[in-house]
Amino acid sequence: MASDAAYTESVDIGSRIATLGDLADIDGNGEIDALTDGLLTLRYLFGLQGDTLINGVVAGDATRTTAEEIEAHLETLMPAL
Template sequence: MKRHQVTQLNWDGVAPGRRRYRPPGRFSPVRACQTLLLAFSIALLSLSLQAAEPLCDTDIDGNGSAEAASDGKLLVRHLFGFQGEALTEGLIGEGCTRCDAAAIASHLESTACQVLFDIDGDGTRRPLTDGCCCGASLQATAAQS
């Protein structure tokens, strides 16, 4: 007479100590939980960033319109390291809410603006790549309207 061995199975239907082959693309509860946790963490992080500071806008001087001639040049000058009067000379638009160099520099150094104006996504903002691309984008937007 043959005795049948009783084997306990884990939640996956596999004996402890053995691994079941799962081809990629099949549902995995563990992977689903990890993905859900990652999505939840990203959502919380984005909410905390939004609560900490307002989002950045391409209207750098805050006059209600994003223009290549003023806002684009302000960005490029800031990325080249211009400060004070040299940053804002001749570029501040009528009805501005950020009218002095300190307010504009503070706005451009915010976390949201650092992410927005890193056009090529390399982690650093450079005047000849990111600044010029943003200026060209503002010109193209103005030409379309």
């Protein structure tokens, strides 16, 4: 954790995530999952795009399945993140 982090306690971080609600469901499968939505968000924040962004981490029951759909959704979150 960064020394200048605004949120340092797990309860504060959890509360911040909860305020995103369904928006944090990046692939649109109805669940917020660290191994899909979390990795998609992390990869996006590291600047990955296209197939590199989504390869191996989109849930099988996702409604947003292409890099274009997922990038568009993540872009709508940028002011919130």
